[in-house]
Amino acid sequence: xxxxxxxxxxxxxxxxxxxxxxxxxxxxxxxxxxxxxxxxxxxxxxxxxxxxxxxxxxxxxxxxxxxxxxxxxxxxxxxxxxxxxxxxxxxxxxxxxxxxxxxxxxxxxxxxxxxxxxxxxxxxxxxxxxxxxxxxxxxxxxxxxxxxxxxxxxxxxxxxxxxxxxxxxxxxxxxxxxxxxxxxxxxxxxxxxxxxxxxxxxxxxxxxxxxxxxxxxxxxxxxxxxxxxxxxxxxxxxxxxxxxxxxxxxxxxxxxxxxxxxxxxxxxxxxxxxxxxxxxxxxxxxxxxxxxxx
Numbered sequence: 001x002x003x004x005x006x007x008x009x010x011x012x013x014x015x016x017x018x019x020x021x022x023x024x025x026x027x028x029x030x031x032x033x034x035x036x037x038x039x040x041x042x043x044x045x046x047x048x049x050x051x052x053x054x055x056x057x058x059x060x061x062x063x064x065x066x067x068x069x070x071x072x073x074x075x076x077x078x079x080x081x082x083x084x085x086x087x088x089x090x091x092x093x094x095x096x097x098x099x100x101x102x103x104x105x106x107x108x109x110x111x112x113x114x115x116x117x118x119x120x121x122x123x124x125x126x127x128x129x130x131x132x133x134x135x136x137x138x139x140x141x142x143x144x145x146x147x148x149x150x151x152x153x154x155x156x157x158x159x160x161x162x163x164x165x166x167x168x169x170x171x172x173x174x175x176x177x178x179x180x181x182x183x184x185x186x187x188x189x190x191x192x193x194x195x196x197x198x199x200x201x202x203x204x205x206x207x208x209x210x211x212x213x214x215x216x217x218x219x220x221x222x223x224x225x226x227x228x229x230x231x232x233x234x235x236x237x238x239x240x241x242x243x244x245x246x247x248x249x250x251x252x253x254x255x256x257x258x259x260x261x262x263x264x265x266x267x268x269x270x271x272x273x274x275x276x277x278x279x280x281x282x283x284x285x286x287x288x289x290x291x292x293x294x
Contacts, residue, residue: 002079004058004149004183005232010085011055014118017087018050018062021112029107033122034080037108038131045075045110045131057146057182063134072134076142080126088117146182150225156181157214157222164204165212172200172281175225187238187260188228190287194259195224197269199293200279200286231256259287267292 002010026042038044045064051072054061062075077083108120108129120127132140148159163180174180175189184192193200198207198221207218214222232238238254254261258268263278267289274291 002058002083002237003185003188004055004151005188005229005235006237007055007058007060007079007183008233009237010079011053011060013087014060014062014085015053017089017116017118018110018112019053020050021114021116022049023047023110024113025109025111027109029109033083033107033125034078034128035130037129041129041131044073056143057149057178058185059142061137070133073131074134074137076130076132076137076140077120078128078142080122080124080128082124083120083122083127086119086121088119089115145179147178147180149182150184150229155222156225157219160218160222161208161212161214164218165208167204169204170200170281171198171202171204171207172286174204176284183229184225186284186286187257188225188232190260191258192221192224192228194269194288194293195228196221197293199290200281200288202294259289262287 023045024047026045028037028042031037044067048067049065050062051065052063054063054074058078060077060079062077064073064075066072105121105123106119107122107125110118112118120129130140130142138144147163148154148156150156160181164174167174172189172193175184175192176186190200196217198217207215207221209215235256238257259276262276265276267274267276269289269292272289272292274289276287276289279286279288
């Protein structure tokens with residue numbers, strides 16, 4: 001499933017294609033994805049302008065201008081397992097997609113007044129879209145319980161110390177809890193823990209001191225999380241299975257993985273000499289080095 005870096009890459013790719021432009025034509029080719037599409041979605045979107053492109057955790061937020069009968073709305077999008085957006089410029093006329101690898105999976109099409117076409121493709125249809133009043137976006141069930149994100153200038157370690165204090169849950173499970181910290185998924189948690197030299201089996205509470213403050217290990221973990229996310233965004237995300245950027249290009253961060261999907265390979269930590277091992281935690285594969293991650 002696309003994680004924060006992949007969704008941020010998509011947001012940046014869509015921003016110049018949509019922001020400030022009027023949606024001239026909209027087509028929905030089916031009534032549902034993972035959930036039913038908003039009622040009269042095509043009619044409600046047509047004629048409105050895109051005012052901004054945002055992101056919250058793994059959700060893409062397409063902010064729309066106000067409509068005469070109501071306030072501004074936001075098209076909330078989740079890519080699911082296989083969703084992607086494709087941008088084509090200078091396209092006018094009937095909806096036809098000669099560049100689509102699998103046109104039968106093109107489910108939603110947005111065309112702007114200048115002929116830019118944005119197509120949502122989703123073979124597995126685990127993604128979804130919802131139209132939400134912008135003023136009440138924070139109340140949406142998908143967003144209201146999310147924790148802070150691992151990006152920005154706000155220190156993360158103090159928050160994690162409050163969250164982890166007294167917890168025996170494995171560190172990896174604690175980091176994957178979106179109510180604690182939003183946007184992290186299996187890939188980047190594995191990578192951050194490897195960079196920080198911390199075992200995914202370690203109890204989350206062991207990173208908090210007796211005084212309730214973050215230990216040096218937890219501060220090191222914060223640095224590793226931020227670095228992994230920044231590096232992944234710079235590389236356009238990781239293209240495992242279905243993820244593509246808006247121009248169809250692949251992300252390249254998977255070529256820089258230190259632990260994820262590297263079972264049986266030598267640990268890249270200088271002087272370690274260990275081997276990357278795969279274990280299963282809560283039904284998910286975890287990759288780490290038992291020798292240097294403690």
